[in-house]
Amino acid sequence: MADLLIELFSEEIPARMQARAAKDLQKLVTDGLVEAGLTYGGAHAFSTPRRLALAVEDLPAMSPATREERKGPRVDAPEKALEGFLRSTGLSREQLEERDDKKGRVFFAVIEKPGRPAEEIIAEVLEAAIRNFPWPKSMRWGAGSLRWVRPLHSILCILSDEAGTNVVPMEVDGISAGDTTKGHRFLAPASFSVSSFEDYEAKLKRAHVILSAAERAETIAHDAEQLAFAKGLQLVEDKGLLAEVSGLVEWPVVLLGDVAEDFHGLPPEVLQTSMKEHQKFFSVRDAAKGQIVSFVTVANMEAADQGATILAGNQKVLAARLSDAKFFWENDLRVAQSEGLEAWTARLENVTFHNKLGSQAARIERIAALAATLAPMVGADRALATQAAKVAKADLSSEMVYEFPELQGLMGRYYSKAAGLPDEVAIACEEHYSPLGPSDSVPTAPVSVAVSLADKLDTLTGFWAIDEKPTGSKDPFALRRAALGVIRLVLSNGLRVHLDRVIDAQLLRHEIEEGDEKKQALLAAVLDEIAHHGVFGAAVRALIDKIEGDAPAWVGQVTAHLPDTSDDLLAFIHDRLKVHLRDQGIRHDVIDACLAMPHNDDLTLLVSRAEALQAFLGTEDGENLVQGFKRANNILSQAEAADGVEYSFGPEAKLAEAAEEKALFAALDAAEPAIASALKAEDFAAAMARIAALRAPIDAFFEGVQVNAESEVLRRNRLNLLHRTRQVCSQVADLSRLEG
Amino acid sequence: MAEAQTTEKPRSFQELILRLQSYWAAKGCAILQPYDMEVGAGTFHPATTLRALGSKSWAAAYVQPSRRPTDGRYGDNPNRLQHYYQYQVLIKPSPPDLQELYLGSLKAIGIDAALHDIRFVEDDWESPTLGAWGLGWEVWCDGMEVSQFTYFQQVGGHDCHPVSGELTYGLERLAMYVLGVDHVMDMPYNDPEADIALSYGDVFRQTEGEYSRWNFDLADTDTLFQHFKDAEAECQRILDAPADDPKTGRRIVMAHPAYDQCIKASHIFNLLDARGVISVTERQAYIGRVRTLAKACADAFVQTEAGGWQAEPAAAQ
Numbered sequence A: 001m002a003d004l005l006i007e008l009f010s011e012e013i014p015a016r017m018q019a020r021a022a023k024d025l026q027k028l029v030t031d032g033l034v035e036a037g038l039t040y041g042g043a044h045a046f047s048t049p050r051r052l053a054l055a056v057e058d059l060p061a062m063s064p065a066t067r068e069e070r071k072g073p074r075v076d077a078p079e080k081a082l083e084g085f086l087r088s089t090g091l092s093r094e095q096l097e098e099r100d101d102k103k104g105r106v107f108f109a110v111i112e113k114p115g116r117p118a119e120e121i122i123a124e125v126l127e128a129a130i131r132n133f134p135w136p137k138s139m140r141w142g143a144g145s146l147r148w149v150r151p152l153h154s155i156l157c158i159l160s161d162e163a164g165t166n167v168v169p170m171e172v173d174g175i176s177a178g179d180t181t182k183g184h185r186f187l188a189p190a191s192f193s194v195s196s197f198e199d200y201e202a203k204l205k206r207a208h209v210i211l212s213a214a215e216r217a218e219t220i221a222h223d224a225e226q227l228a229f230a231k232g233l234q235l236v237e238d239k240g241l242l243a244e245v246s247g248l249v250e251w252p253v254v255l256l257g258d259v260a261e262d263f264h265g266l267p268p269e270v271l272q273t274s275m276k277e278h279q280k281f282f283s284v285r286d287a288a289k290g291q292i293v294s295f296v297t298v299a300n301m302e303a304a305d306q307g308a309t310i311l312a313g314n315q316k317v318l319a320a321r322l323s324d325a326k327f328f329w330e331n332d333l334r335v336a337q338s339e340g341l342e343a344w345t346a347r348l349e350n351v352t353f354h355n356k357l358g359s360q361a362a363r364i365e366r367i368a369a370l371a372a373t374l375a376p377m378v379g380a381d382r383a384l385a386t387q388a389a390k391v392a393k394a395d396l397s398s399e400m401v402y403e404f405p406e407l408q409g410l411m412g413r414y415y416s417k418a419a420g421l422p423d424e425v426a427i428a429c430e431e432h433y434s435p436l437g438p439s440d441s442v443p444t445a446p447v448s449v450a451v452s453l454a455d456k457l458d459t460l461t462g463f464w465a466i467d468e469k470p471t472g473s474k475d476p477f478a479l480r481r482a483a484l485g486v487i488r489l490v491l492s493n494g495l496r497v498h499l500d501r502v503i504d505a506q507l508l509r510h511e512i513e514e515g516d517e518k519k520q521a522l523l524a525a526v527l528d529e530i531a532h533h534g535v536f537g538a539a540v541r542a543l544i545d546k547i548e549g550d551a552p553a554w555v556g557q558v559t560a561h562l563p564d565t566s567d568d569l570l571a572f573i574h575d576r577l578k579v580h581l582r583d584q585g586i587r588h589d590v591i592d593a594c595l596a597m598p599h600n601d602d603l604t605l606l607v608s609r610a611e612a613l614q615a616f617l618g619t620e621d622g623e624n625l626v627q628g629f630k631r632a633n634n635i636l637s638q639a640e641a642a643d644g645v646e647y648s649f650g651p652e653a654k655l656a657e658a659a660e661e662k663a664l665f666a667a668l669d670a671a672e673p674a675i676a677s678a679l680k681a682e683d684f685a686a687a688m689a690r691i692a693a694l695r696a697p698i699d700a701f702f703e704g705v706q707v708n709a710e711s712e713v714l715r716r717n718r719l720n721l722l723h724r725t726r727q728v729c730s731q732v733a734d735l736s737r738l739e740g
Numbered sequence B: 001m002a003e004a005q006t007t008e009k010p011r012s013f014q015e016l017i018l019r020l021q022s023y024w025a026a027k028g029c030a031i032l033q034p035y036d037m038e039v040g041a042g043t044f045h046p047a048t049t050l051r052a053l054g055s056k057s058w059a060a061a062y063v064q065p066s067r068r069p070t071d072g073r074y075g076d077n078p079n080r081l082q083h084y085y086q087y088q089v090l091i092k093p094s095p096p097d098l099q100e101l102y103l104g105s106l107k108a109i110g111i112d113a114a115l116h117d118i119r120f121v122e123d124d125w126e127s128p129t130l131g132a133w134g135l136g137w138e139v140w141c142d143g144m145e146v147s148q149f150t151y152f153q154q155v156g157g158h159d160c161h162p163v164s165g166e167l168t169y170g171l172e173r174l175a176m177y178v179l180g181v182d183h184v185m186d187m188p189y190n191d192p193e194a195d196i197a198l199s200y201g202d203v204f205r206q207t208e209g210e211y212s213r214w215n216f217d218l219a220d221t222d223t224l225f226q227h228f229k230d231a232e233a234e235c236q237r238i239l240d241a242p243a244d245d246p247k248t249g250r251r252i253v254m255a256h257p258a259y260d261q262c263i264k265a266s267h268i269f270n271l272l273d274a275r276g277v278i279s280v281t282e283r284q285a286y287i288g289r290v291r292t293l294a295k296a297c298a299d300a301f302v303q304t305e306a307g308g309w310q311a312e313p314a315a316a317q
Helices: A015-035 A079-089 A118-131 A197-206 A213-230 A239-246 A268-279 A308-338 A341-350 A360-378 A382-391 A399-403 A410-418 A423-431 A446-465 A479-492 A499-511 A520-533 A538-545 A554-559 A562-583 A588-595 A603-617 A620-643 A659-680 A684-692 A695-704 A712-729 B002-007 B013-026 B098-108 B171-179 B200-218 B221-240 B255-274 B280-301
Strands: A002-010 A042-048 A051-059 A066-074 A097-101 A104-113 A152-161 A164-167 A175-178 A180-182 A191-193 A253-258 A282-286 A291-299 A352-354 B058-067 B083-092 B118-122 B125-127 B132-141 B144-155 B165-170
Touching: A002 A015, A002 A118, A002 A180, A002 A197, A015 A042, A015 A051, A015 A118, A015 A213, A015 A239, A015 B118, A042 A213, A066 A079, A079 A104, A118 A152, A152 A175, A152 A180, A213 A239, A213 A253, A213 A291, A253 A308, A268 A282, A268 A291, A268 A308, A291 A308, A308 A341, A308 A399, A308 A410, A308 B144, A341 A360, A341 A382, A341 A410, A352 A360, A360 A382, A360 A446, A360 A499, A360 A520, A382 A423, A382 A446, A410 A423, A423 A446, A446 A479, A446 A499, A446 A562, A479 A562, A479 A603, A499 A520, A499 A562, A562 A588, A562 A603, A588 A603, A603 A620, A603 A684, A620 A684, A620 A695, A620 A712, A659 A684, A659 A695, A659 A712, B013 B058, B013 B083, B013 B098, B013 B171, B083 B171, B083 B200, B098 B118, B098 B144, B098 B165, B144 B171, B165 B171, B200 B255, B221 B255, B221 B280, B255 B280
Parallel strands: none
Antiparallel strands: A002 A051, A002 A152, A042 A051, A066 A104, A097 A104, A152 A164, A180 A191, A253 A291, A282 A291, B058 B083, B083 B165, B118 B132, B125 B132, B132 B144, B144 B165
């Protein structure tokens, strides 16, 4: 048995790619070995900034010889068939055997492959692995054609057993495998040869390289905590940063430095963001003061002066970064305090949001108008919601956000407070971007909810109005995320909003030509009517009919393409809702059954229907009722199709003959008012329970009653009864859409 | 003696530049002069952008004054300038020891690798305006980015083959670090013991103020928008001209004059950006327009001899 050691030594591999690359190397090589018949005992992969390494244990010296027999065509088969067989086996006619088979005399091929030396297989497998390596991004260099993540300098590939160690002969694009590597770039640059994995790991450590990323991370975490602890401070844990930093060093040397007191007054988020993003520093907190007062940097160098120069340099860079941040912070505070956030919003007039959707300032106006409409629906104060919407994006004009775009919203909160705005407004500045993803927290403060919802709906209606919808994997304006945001805002706050009306109104706002101020009052009235009663409400018509003289251009939009666009957007939101609910375990047919009901733009109502239905279907009664319902539905549909009539006349109880028939009448009479009152209270679970109680009379009806009675009067009455039954059962959801 | 001289620190901004010049000259680069147009970065110099294209070998180094109007701070900020210098090295094909060569240049300007923490941190370079990208790093010295190190993969939409290695040093930042200066304006420009010792501020403080005011508040945006359109149109017009010059009867593809207009458009865009009149979404459109020009210029350059074009061998008589 032999052990294999591979090292691919290159220029610095991006930190974020190293762990994945080590795994890929292991998989490519071990899969290739196994496929070629070389089994192995164990395998371990490693990565540092400059190398990927793989150790494979217990490989046989040769792959086993194989013998395969394959049956071919009959001896008297056409020449073509024989040719095909020869091609597929790689043999000549003389090498085939003829044997007797049940079908007669047939050709047999015996393919014998001798075992191959491990070296040969390894060389092939490694070359293929290098050439087909799945780097997320790779490059060429010099005049060569090989691709690697950065220039590949050397390949170490040795096979060692009791007898000794041999280099596996191989070559890729002019790089020949050997048994040497190099240590730390500065601390041990000379090359040295190795004879086994243990030798490799030990010599690397002597050459100031810790091979294992986990070991480097542990060293960093441990040393950083110790340094902070020794000063009575607390390290702010950051696993992502730790993983990244472990990939930036081969020989971690942890240093702790102080954040100059000048900067302690900056918001901690600003300090943390600046230090992490720009410098890859860990933040260190003074728990007593609640401030970030120090930082930890991880060097890749053991310097003669114990890191004094390195630390001084890092401190200086940090000071420069933070003076910038402080300069922005102070300038911004000055503007916020003296001119107010509206000054920043006004500047957004010159900033185009999208060339077909006008300026950021126009967008903010629309969002504010919608937030005002939404405010009473979400329990927010109308004036506060409007005010919040008007300043929520003001920080986009601030210097801090220009420099650190990821601080948008958060800075708005700080600046709103500085400007003396109400807390609700300040909080909305920060929260109105949320939720950003499926796991991001959802705002609950009513003012934040109003602005957040308005922001997302304005984005969606805007891009729908200009027909820039997501297609396939392309969603450059993150509209799917916006739709999910709307869904999560509505559901987790239990909001009761008729989305289609709000969408109609906002779509219309996008159609209005700027400067169309003459009819502003009329417009405001129309928009308000639409948002509350829908596009086709009589009140909207009446308002439009009252227009004297030339009607503004947007009036045409109210009736022209607005409803289609609006339906399309609502359908998009429903699609996203299906995805969202599927993730929560609600069946897609359950959602479809509920979407078929009226007021499906009220997502809270829709989901409470779906949840009641899903729970109902989980019970025995529910499952049986659905079967009974389907039976009734099938009989009825067939009869209706055959007779060409709809059996929707009320059935008459006095015509009932059988006991089961009478019982069903009685059960429906009893259930209907109870269901109606449960529905009125929007208690879908109770309504479903009442419907479920119909299961026994329905089953009994089918058991004891012949629907297709000889008497035409009886038959018609029974079909009408089934119709009534179907209607009663369909009040929570359209059960005919359920599968199975 | 020579060894002692290289590890000793330079004493002025210009000495650092002179050391880089002689280092790269000694390594065989042609020391070029700055391009005589306003550019945002040394990469825009045709000695980089255009010469990275085609199959011909190339090795050049030069200082390039660069302008980033949005970075103006009236000369007050210790680290930010709207006009600054980059040192640029381009070698094609990239030599296998380019990292070592680069580290040698740091040594030449007095950065002792035994005392500092020098790191190659992933930074994929992309210039949307030039239709160019490459993979490489920003080089950190004690946490400070001192250079950009890139292997060009594509320029002007063309795959680079062979690949050029590009090094860009931010000279002020690097010099401030080496000289131990905290405010750029305090940095000695020439020998601090010269009879007339000049600081960086003596040379540039006033101009930073003048340009900051103009860039941010006075540059006439209508005029700039018009200049942008003019440069765009002129670039296209130059490239539309047939290769055969009727006057001389020679084949003259005017890649460089066209590229000058592309550079102009790019700088005007930067000025408009500093005036705050271009939104996030419009930005993309403007960048796209400059990129279209850059690509067209790259297409033209590969049709020139410097770009690797060869006349069809004349048919045998």
